[in-house]
Amino acid sequence: MKNNGSKPISTKTLLPKCPTGIQGLDEITGGGLPRGRPTLVCGGAGCGKTLLAAEFLVRGAVEFGEPGVLMAFEETEKELKANVASLGFDLEGLVRRKKIVIDYVHIERSEVQESGEYDLEGLFVRLGHAIDSIGAKRVVLDTLEVLFASLPNEAILRSELRRLFRWLKERGVTAVITAERGRESLTRHGLEEYVSDCVILLDHRVNDQIATRHLRVVKYRGALHGTNEFPFLIGEEGISVLPITSLSLNHKVSAERIATGIPRLDAMLGGRGFFRGSSILLTGTPGTGKTIVSCNFAQAAARRGERVMFFSFEESPDQIIRNMHSIGLRLEPLVKRGLLRFHSARPSLYGLEMHLATMFKEITTFKPHVVIIDPITSLMGSGSDSEGKGMVTRLIDYLKAGQVTSLFTSLTEGGHALQQSEAAMSSLMDSWLLLQDYEGNGERNRVLYVLKARGMAHSNQIREFLISDRGVDLVDAYIGPSGVLTGSARAAQGALEKAALLASQQEAARRKRELERKREAIERQISGLRSDYESETMELRRVDEQVGTSALMLTTERTASGILRQADAKVVARAHTRSRSGNGKKNS
Amino acid sequence: MKTKPVKKRAAAPRKPVQFWQLRLYVMDKSSRSITAFANLKEFCESHLKGRYHIKVIDLLKHPQLAKGDQILAIPTVVRQLPRPVRTIIGTLSDTENLLVGLDLRPAV
Numbered sequence: 109m110k111n112n113g114s115k116p117i118s119t120k121t122l123l124p125k126c127p128t129g130i131q132g133l134d135e136i137t138g139g140g141l142p143r144g145r146p147t148l149v150c151g152g153a154g155c156g157k158t159l160l161a162a163e164f165l166v167r168g169a170v171e172f173g174e175p176g177v178l179m180a181f182e183e184t185e186k187e188l189k190a191n192v193a194s195l196g197f198d199l200e201g202l203v204r205r206k207k208i209v210i211d212y213v214h215i216e217r218s219e220v221q222e223s224g225e226y227d228l229e230g231l232f233v234r235l236g237h238a239i240d241s242i243g244a245k246r247v248v249l250d251t252l253e254v255l256f257a258s259l260p261n262e263a264i265l266r267s268e269l270r271r272l273f274r275w276l277k278e279r280g281v282t283a284v285i286t287a288e289r290g291r292e293s294l295t296r297h298g299l300e301e302y303v304s305d306c307v308i309l310l311d312h313r314v315n316d317q318i319a320t321r322h323l324r325v326v327k328y329r330g331a332l333h334g335t336n337e338f339p340f341l342i343g344e345e346g347i348s349v350l351p352i353t354s355l356s357l358n359h360k361v362s363a364e365r366i367a368t369g370i371p372r373l374d375a376m377l378g379g380r381g382f383f384r385g386s387s388i389l390l391t392g393t394p395g396t397g398k399t400i401v402s403c404n405f406a407q408a409a410a411r412r413g414e415r416v417m418f419f420s421f422e423e424s425p426d427q428i429i430r431n432m433h434s435i436g437l438r439l440e441p442l443v444k445r446g447l448l449r450f451h452s453a454r455p456s457l458y459g460l461e462m463h464l465a466t467m468f469k470e471i472t473t474f475k476p477h478v479v480i481i482d483p484i485t486s487l488m489g490s491g492s493d494s495e496g497k498g499m500v501t502r503l504i505d506y507l508k509a510g511q512v513t514s515l516f517t518s519l520t521e522g523g524h525a526l527q528q529s530e531a532a533m534s535s536l537m538d539s540w541l542l543l544q545d546y547e548g549n550g551e552r553n554r555v556l557y558v559l560k561a562r563g564m565a566h567s568n569q570i571r572e573f574l575i576s577d578r579g580v581d582l583v584d585a586y587i588g589p590s591g592v593l594t595g596s597a598r599a600a601q602g603a604l605e606k607a608a609l610l611a612s613q614q615e616a617a618r619r620k621r622e623l624e625r626k627r628e629a630i631e632r633q634i635s636g637l638r639s640d641y642e643s644e645t646m647e648l649r650r651v652d653e654q655v656g657t658s659a660l661m662l663t664t665e666r667t668a669s670g671i672l673r674q675a676d677a678k679v680v681a682r683a684h685t686r687s688r689s690g691n692g693k694k695n696s
Numbered sequence: 697m698k699t700k701p702v703k704k705r706a707a708a709p710r711k712p713v714q715f716w717q718l719r720l721y722v723m724d725k726s727s728r729s730i731t732a733f734a735n736l737k738e739f740c741e742s743h744l745k746g747r748y749h750i751k752v753i754d755l756l757k758h759p760q761l762a763k764g765d766q767i768l769a770i771p772t773v774v775r776q777l778p779r780p781v782r783t784i785i786g787t788l789s790d791t792e793n794l795l796v797g798l799d800l801r802p803a804v
Contacts (some may be wrong), residue, residue, distance in 0.1 A: 214766050219780075221797025224735070229723045230762050259769070388775060446775035470771035589795035 123330045123598040126174075126282040129167030130160065132340065132349030137325060137333050141306055146273050146283040148303040149625035150295045151310030155321055159195065160310070161248040162188065163346045164284050166197045168246045169207035174282075176516040177238040178210045178244035178491060181254040184208045195346045207243035207375040209238045215258035221259050222518035228268040239281060244636070247276060247283040256297050294326065305329045311337070320459045323349050339461040339498075348465060362511055364565075365479075369408030370401070372582035373541075376558050382539055383563060384477075385511035387504050392543030395576055396554050398517040399542070402480045403432050404580055405515055409438060410447040414477035416449045419467060421486045435492050436579050449474055455486045463487060468506065476631050479507055484533075497533060504536050505600060524607055538562045546585075546594045556586060563603060566576045572598065650670070716740070716748035717777040724756040728787050732771035735788035741767050743800060 125139035134140050141147045141164070149157050165176035174197050181189055188198045188210060200209040211234055251270070259265050276283045283304060294300045300307055307327040313320055322337045340349040365380035374381040382388055394400045416511035420428060424593045428450065429439045442448040451470050453463065471479065481487070484500060489593065500516070507514045518533065540559040546550045554573040558566045571582040572594045586593035586601045594600050720736055724731030733752060740748045755762050755770065765774045768787035775798055784797040794800075 211763060213768060215768060219783055221782070221784045221785050221789075221793055222786050223793040223797060224732070224789035225728060226769040226771060226786040227728065228768055230721065230767035230772065231769075233723070233755045233759045233770075234767070237762070255768075562719045564713070 116480060125331070126168075127172060128164045129171045130163055130349065132338065133323070133347070136323075136338060136349060137328060138331055142284055142328070142331070143282050144280045145577075146275065146276050146285055146303045147304040147308065148285050148287060148295070148304040149308045150287040150289050151309065152312060153564065155289075155310040155312040156340075156347065157310055158183070158188075158250050159192065159342055160196065160308075161250050161284045161286050162192045162199070163195070165246055165248050165347075166192065166199065166202065166206055166593055169202050173241040174245035175207050176209075176248065177235065177242075177244045177281075178208060178236060178248045178252050179238070180210060180212045181214075183253050184212045184214075195342070196344060197346070204330070206242050209242055209244065211235075211238050212454070215255070217258050217260070220258065226261075226264065228272070231268075232272065236279075239279065245281055247281045249285045251285065251286045253287050253297050253299065258389060266407070269299070270302050284498075289636055292482040305642070308339075320461055341459075341461045342464050343462075343469070345467050346414050350360045360511065362382065365597040366412070366513060367408050368401075369404035369406075370580050370582065371572065373401075373556070374570070376571065376582070377539070377561055378564040378566055380564075382513060382561075384513055385508060386538035386562070387508065387536065388513070388515045388539045388541065389518050389537040390515060393520055393545055395543060396543035397480055397573060398519070398543060399428065399578055400435060400437075400575060401541070402437065402515055402517055403428065403437055406448055406478065406480055407442065409478040410442040410445075413526070415446075415474060416442075416448045416478045416480065417474050417476035418448060418468075419479070419480075419481045420450060420452045421455045421483060422499060424452050424483075434577065435575055436577055449476070458486070462603045464499050464503065467503065471506070471510075471512070476512060478513045478515070480515045480517075483519045485519045497536075500533055501536055504689060524687055534560075541613065546572075546592070546637065549593075549595065551595045554635075555594060556582060557593075605639050697803065714747065714778050716744050716775065718748060719774045719776060720752045721762070721765070721770060721772045721774070722752060722754055723755055723770050726770070727787050731787045732764070732773070732788060736773060739788065740783065743795075753766045754776055 109365070124443050125137070126140065126143040127134050127140035128137075129163075151157050154251050157167055162178065165178055168174040168176050180190070183191065185203075199208065199210070203210060213231070213234070213261040223397070235247065238244065238415075255265055255269075256262065273283075273285075273632050283297065285605040287297070287299045288297070289309075290296040294307060295310065304331065306325070306329075307328050308431055309324045311322040311324070313322065321340050321342070323340045324337045325333045325335065333459055340347055362384040363425050365378075365382065366384050367381040392399050402418070409416050418425075420426075423431070425443075429443070439448060439625050443450070449470075451467075454465070455463070457463075467481075481503075488497075504514065516533075516537070529654070537560075539561040541561050542557050544555050544557075546555045547553075554574040554575070557569075570585050571593060572585040574581045576584060585600075586598040700724065718736070718740070720733060733750075737748060745761060750768065753761055755767070761767075765772070765783075767774075771785070771787060773788065775782040775784075782798055786793075787794045788794050
C-alpha cells in the first residue's frame with residue numbers, strides 16, 4: 109500500500125522499521141514497528157490483540173519474506189489456526205511451508221509444584237529453537253502475562269521477563285508482545301516497564317450501542333508517530349486501521365468537467381458541470397429532491413460509460429429504481445449493464461468504521477468513477493460528530509486520491525441553522541448545492557442554489573427546481589419588487605406579464621392600423637391629385653394641339669382660299685422663278 | 697542411612713511395586729542444573745531406592761524436546777510414571793514441596 113512509498117525514507121534516515129503490512133498501521137507509525145525490538149500491544153479482552161499479532165506474522169511471512177514464530181500462551185495451535193482462518197490467513201499452510209512456527213506453551217498451575225530456585229531457560233530454549241529452525245525474523249508472544257498466573261514466584265518471573273526482552277533484542281528479532289490491559293496501568297502486570305520501545309494500545313468502546321475499536325500508539329521511541337486514537341476494524345481481510353487523514357493534501361486534480369445530468373444546472377456551474385474528482389455536497393430539507401438530483405447525476409455518468417457506485421442508507425435499490433420511474437429516469441438498464449451499482453445498508457447495522465470499511469471494499473472492487481452517498485447524514489448519525497467528520501474526511505481523501513467524483517447528500521432540518529450545522533462538513537467539499545423549500549402563497553416549492561463551487565464561475569441565482577414526469581428542470585424564479593416568486597405565484601406573475609405584453613401588442617397593432625389607414629388616405633389623395641395632374645396635362649396637351657391645329661388650319665385655309673382666289677399664284681410664282689432662270693415664255 | 701526407614705514408611709504402604717520414571721530437564725552446565733540433579737538423586741535414593749529411573753535431558757543439546765513436556769523453567773522434573781504426570785520446577789531444594797509435588801505427601 110502507501111507505506112511502501114514512505115518506507116525507504118524512514119528506514120534510511122530514521123530508526124529501522126519493520127513493516128507490518130497491516131492497512132493503515134504502517135502509515136501511522138511511519139513505516140512499521142521498530143525493527144529488532146519488542147513492541148507491546150495491550151488492550152482489554154476482545155479488542156483484537158492476538159489478531160493484530162497474528163496478522164503481523166502472517167503478513168511478514170507472506171509479503172515481506174520474514175518468517176515468524178508465534179508463541180501462544182492462551183490458545184492452542186489448532187484454535188489459533190481456526191481463528192485466523194476466518195480472516196483469510198492460511199496459517200496452516202504457512203506452518204507447513206515452514207514460514208511460521210507455532211509453539212503452544214501451556215502450564216497448569218495445579219500440575220506444577222515449585223521447589224527451590226529456577227529460571228525460565230526452558231522458554232528461551234524453546235523460543236531460540238523455534239527461531240533457529242526457520243530463521244525467524246519476527247516473534248509474537250501471546251499473551252505472556254498468562255505466566256503470572258501459572259508461575260507462583262513473581263520475583264523470578266519478572267527478572268526472567270526482563271532478561272527475555274533483552275534476549276529478544278540481542279537476537280535481533282522484531283517482537284510483538286501482547287498483554288492484557290490493567291486497571292490503572294497499561295498492562296495488568298506492568299509489562300510496559302520492560303518494553304520501552306513501542307507501545308500500542310487497543311481499545312474497544314461502545315458508544316450509543318455501537319462498538320468501535322480504536323488503536324493508539326502510546327509510545328514509539330525514536331520515531332514520529334500519529335498520537336491520535338484511530339478507529340480500526342477487523343474485516344474479512346484482517347485488520348485495517350483508518351487514519352483520520354492521510355496527513356497529506358497532495359492528490360492530483362483534473363481539469364476535466366463532467367455534466368450533472370441537468371443541463372440547466374450545468375449552466376449554473378459555469379456551463380460545464382462539476383470537476384472530475386471533486387467532492388460535492390447536496391444539502392436539503394426532507395423532500396427537496398436530493399435523491400433525484402443524485403440519480404440524475406448517476407444516470408448522466410453511467411450514460412457516458414462511467415461506473416457509478418450508489419451507496420444508499422435510506423432506501424433499497426429497488427425502491428430507488430421504482431421511484432425514479434416516476435420522473436422518467438430508467439436506471440435498471442444501467443444496473444444491468446454493470447455501470448451502476450447500488451449498495452444499501454441500514455446505518456445502524458454496524459459501526460461507522462465498519463461502514464467505511466465495507467464502502468472502501470466496494471469501491472476497491474468496483475472501481476467507480478462516481479460515488480454517491482445518499483445520505484451521508486444518516487450514516488454520520490451512527491457515530492459521534494467528530495467521528496462522522498473524520499469518516500467523511502477519510503472517505504473524501506480516499507476518493508480524491510483515486511480521482512473519483514463524489515456526491516454526498518445531506519439531510520438537514522428546516523430552519524436557518526442548517527447552513528451552520530453543515531459548515532463543518534462543507535469545508536471539505538468542493539461544491540455545495542442547496543435544495544430548499546420555498547413556502548408562500550399556500551404552497552411549497554423547491555428552489556436550488558449553488559452555495560459554492562470551487563474553481564469555477566458559478567451562478568449566484570436562485571432557481572426553481574421542478575420535478576415532473578419528464579424529469580427535472582430548473583427555471584428562473586421570478587425575482588421582482590415583490591420578492592422571489594415561485595410556483596403558482598411565479599406562474600401568476602408570468603400570466604400578468606403576458607397579459608400586459610398582449611395589451612401592448614394590441615395597442616401597437618391598433619396604432620399600426622391607424623397609421624396604415626392614414627397612409628392609405630394620403631395615398632388616395634396622392635392618386636387623386638395625380639389624376640388631376642394627368643387630366644390637367646392632357647388638357648394642356650389638348651390646348652397645345654388645338655393651337656397647332658388651328659394654326660395649320662389657318663395656313664391650309666389660307667392656301668385653300670388662295671387657291672380658290674388665285675389658283676395660279678403658286679404656278680405663277682413657280683413659273684416666275686423658272687422664267688427668271690431661262691426664257692420666260694409662259695409669263696402672263 | 698537414616699533415610700531408609702523414611703523410604704519404607706513413605707512408599708511401602710501406598711504402592712509397593714510402583715516403578716518411578718523421572719525426567720530431569722537441565723541446561724548443560726548451569727549450577728542450578730547440577731544442584732537439581734544432586735538433589736533429585738539424593739531424594740530418590742532416600743525415598744525410592746531401587747525403583748526409580750532418572751533420565752537427564754540437556755536442552756542445550758536437544759532443544760526440540762522442551763516442547764513435549766511443556767518445559768519453561770529450568771530445572772524441571774517431570775514424573776512420567778506413575779500417572780498422573782507431575783511437574784516440579786526448581787532446584788528441588790525444598791524437600792517438603794517436592795514430596796507434595798510428587799504426591800508422596802498430601803499438601804497441608
